[in-house]
Amino acid sequence: MTRLSKPLAVLRGLSRRRRHRLAPVVLLLLALGATGGAYAAFAPTGKAAAAAGVSTQTLEQGRDLYLKNCATCHGLNAEGSGTDGPSLIGVGAASVDFQVGTGRMPAKELGAQIQAKRQFFNDEQISALAAYVASLGPGPAIPSDKDLDYSNSNIAQGGEIYRTNCAMCHNFAGSGGALTRGKYAPSLKKTTPRHMYEAMLTGPQSMPVFGDGTMTPDEKREIIGFLKTTSAEPSPGGFALGKIGPVSEGAVGWLVGLGALVACAVWLGAKAR
Amino acid sequence: MTERIHDGTAGGTDDVQGLPETTDTTDAPHGDGDLATRDGHGELPARFENPGLPAHVYRRSDIDPKAAIRREREVATFFGLSTLGTVLFIVAYFAIKPAGKSGNDLLRTVGLETKLLGLGLGIALFCIGAGAIHWAKTLMPDDEIISVRKPMRSSDEDRADAIAALKDGAAGAGLGRRKLIRNSLLGALAPLGLLAIIPLRDLGPLPGASLAYTAWGPGKRLVTDPTGRPIKAADVPIGGVIHVQPEGVDEMAHPLNERAKATTLVIRLEPDEITDPKQKKWAVDGIVAYSKVCTHVGCPVGLYEQQTHHLLCPCHQSTFDVTKDCAVIFGPAARPLPQLPLAVDSAGYLVSSEDYQEPVGPSFWERGRR
Numbered sequence: 001m002t003r004l005s006k007p008l009a010v011l012r013g014l015s016r017r018r019r020h021r022l023a024p025v026v027l028l029l030l031a032l033g034a035t036g037g038a039y040a041a042f043a044p045t046g047k048a049a050a051a052a053g054v055s056t057q058t059l060e061q062g063r064d065l066y067l068k069n070c071a072t073c074h075g076l077n078a079e080g081s082g083t084d085g086p087s088l089i090g091v092g093a094a095s096v097d098f099q100v101g102t103g104r105m106p107a108k109e110l111g112a113q114i115q116a117k118r119q120f121f122n123d124e125q126i127s128a129l130a131a132y133v134a135s136l137g138p139g140p141a142i143p144s145d146k147d148l149d150y151s152n153s154n155i156a157q158g159g160e161i162y163r164t165n166c167a168m169c170h171n172f173a174g175s176g177g178a179l180t181r182g183k184y185a186p187s188l189k190k191t192t193p194r195h196m197y198e199a200m201l202t203g204p205q206s207m208p209v210f211g212d213g214t215m216t217p218d219e220k221r222e223i224i225g226f227l228k229t230t231s232a233e234p235s236p237g238g239f240a241l242g243k244i245g246p247v248s249e250g251a252v253g254w255l256v257g258l259g260a261l262v263a264c265a266v267w268l269g270a271k272a273r
Numbered sequence: 274m275t276e277r278i279h280d281g282t283a284g285g286t287d288d289v290q291g292l293p294e295t296t297d298t299t300d301a302p303h304g305d306g307d308l309a310t311r312d313g314h315g316e317l318p319a320r321f322e323n324p325g326l327p328a329h330v331y332r333r334s335d336i337d338p339k340a341a342i343r344r345e346r347e348v349a350t351f352f353g354l355s356t357l358g359t360v361l362f363i364v365a366y367f368a369i370k371p372a373g374k375s376g377n378d379l380l381r382t383v384g385l386e387t388k389l390l391g392l393g394l395g396i397a398l399f400c401i402g403a404g405a406i407h408w409a410k411t412l413m414p415d416d417e418i419i420s421v422r423k424p425m426r427s428s429d430e431d432r433a434d435a436i437a438a439l440k441d442g443a444a445g446a447g448l449g450r451r452k453l454i455r456n457s458l459l460g461a462l463a464p465l466g467l468l469a470i471i472p473l474r475d476l477g478p479l480p481g482a483s484l485a486y487t488a489w490g491p492g493k494r495l496v497t498d499p500t501g502r503p504i505k506a507a508d509v510p511i512g513g514v515i516h517v518q519p520e521g522v523d524e525m526a527h528p529l530n531e532r533a534k535a536t537t538l539v540i541r542l543e544p545d546e547i548t549d550p551k552q553k554k555w556a557v558d559g560i561v562a563y564s565k566v567c568t569h570v571g572c573p574v575g576l577y578e579q580q581t582h583h584l585l586c587p588c589h590q591s592t593f594d595v596t597k598d599c600a601v602i603f604g605p606a607a608r609p610l611p612q613l614p615l616a617v618d619s620a621g622y623l624v625s626s627e628d629y630q631e632p633v634g635p636s637f638w639e640r641g642r643r
Contacts, residue, residue, distance in 0.1 A: 271330070
C-alpha cells in the first residue's frame, strides 16, 4: 500500500504533536549522564593501598598516570623521544620525585631550561609515578628521613664543601646564578632538604651528578645543613638585598646612598625662595 | 673693606640692566661696541662699564612676616625631630635586652637594637645640621658682600729688608767658607738615593720555573677538595664532576701556592663522546681531568653544564667544550685548558700519570720556554 490507512495517519499526527521539539536533546543528555555515571560507578578508583613495599596497584596507577601525562614526550615505554624528552629507564625514583615534586615536570614551556612551577600532582600520585619509573630500571632511590637528618652534621664543613662544589653556580648563599644561553642555577632558599638531596644525587638538567661515591651521604647532609641553617639566620643589617653580593649592594650604595648625598649637596647650594 | 649692595628696588622684582654702553672715543673704524650690533670686523669695545651686581632677589621670609614665622616653625620641627631621635636612641638602648638569648633569636634582637640605635643617632645628628642649614638659608641675612682685593706686592722697603736678612743668614752659616762642612754634607746626601733603589730587590725573586710545574706527577692520587678522600674510578658517575687536589698538597712548602696551581676538575663523559685522540689517551674510560685555572686571567672554571658539556668561567664567561678537549668556544680565553693525564692505580684509585704537560693558567712571557 502506498498510502497509510487513516487511523495510523491520525496516530502519527497525534504523536508528532505530543513530542516536544527539545525532546531529542534531553534524551541525549540523559544517555550521556547514564554512561558517565555507570563509568564512575564501576571504574577503578585508583586509591592505592598504603602498604609497605610497592603494590601492583601503585605500579598500575603510576603506569596509568605516566601514559596519560608523560608518554607524549618520554615515549610509551619511557624510552625517550630523542627531541622532547630523555629516556627514563634507570633514572630512578629520586629523579621522578625531584622533577615532579618541584613542579618541573610536566614541562610547560620548552625554553633554555625547564622551570620549577606549582606542583601538578599530589604526593600520592608522585609516589606512584616514582614507583613505576623505578620499576623500569635500577636507579637512585628516594632518600629516607634518616638520610636527610642533618642534626649531627658538621655544618661548617658543609659550608666548605658547598663553597668548593656548589657556590660557583648557586651563589655563596644559595641565591642562584646564571649559566650560559638562558640557563641558570635556581635559588635554593625554598628548596626542601629532600629535593636538595635528590638533585645532588640525580643531577637534573645542567647540574652535574654528585653520586654517593664521590660525595658521600654524610657530605650531602652537611651541605643541606649548611644551606638550611644559613637561610634561617636573620641578616644582621636587616635587609640582605637578595644575598647576591656586590651587584645589589653596589646599586643601593650608588643610587640610594650617593643619591642622598648628592641631593643634600644640591639642597645646600640652592637659594631659598 | 666690604660693602653691602642692594641694587634695584625693594619688592623683589628682578631689574635686569641693559647692555653696557661703550666709552671708547677713538676714531678707528669699528663697530658700535654694543655686543648686539657688532660689525663684520668682529671688534670688541676697548673698555666695559662695570655692569654691577644683578638686583637682589628677596626671599618670602624677608618680605612677608607670616612666611618668616612659618620658616621658624620649620626649623623648630627639624630640631624637634632631632630630640626625638635622641629619645629613640636612649629608649632602644635600655629597652632592648639581648642578654640571655642565643642563636637566631640573639641575632634578631641584636639586629633590631643596632638598627634602632643607628636610626636614632642618625636622625639626631642629621636633623641638627638640617635645621641649622634651613635656618641659615631662609632666615639669616643673605645680602651680597663685596670684599675688595688688596694689592699683593710688598713695599720696596720690606723687600729690601727681606733680601738683607737672607744674605745675613747665609753669611752666618758660613757654608762658602767652611769647605769641610760643605763637602761632608754633599758626601752624606748623595748616597741617600741608594736607600730608595736597594729595597727594589724585594720585587723579586723571579718565579723561574715555578709557574711551569705543579704538584702533580706520576702516581699522584687525586683527592677530593676540601675533604681529601681518594677517588675510585668506578665510583665516578657519568655526568659527574669532582673538584680535586693532589694527595699531600697541604704538606708541601707554600701549600696555598701549590693548591692554586694544582686545582683540577674531573668530569666523566660517555666514552664515545670523546673524539680527540690525545684526550682519549689521557682519559680513563671517559673520565677526564682538566686544570681549573682559566687560561684567561686565572679564575676557577667550575661551572660545568652537564647536558651541553660546556665548562663556563664565571669571571669573563670563557666557555670550554669538554668533548673537544676544552677548546674555547666563547669568551676571551686564548688557549684551551690543559689536560691532566689520568691512570688508575692497582687499588682502583684515580692517579695522575704525569704532571700537566704545559704551564697552567694565564699566559706569561716565559710560558713557551718550559
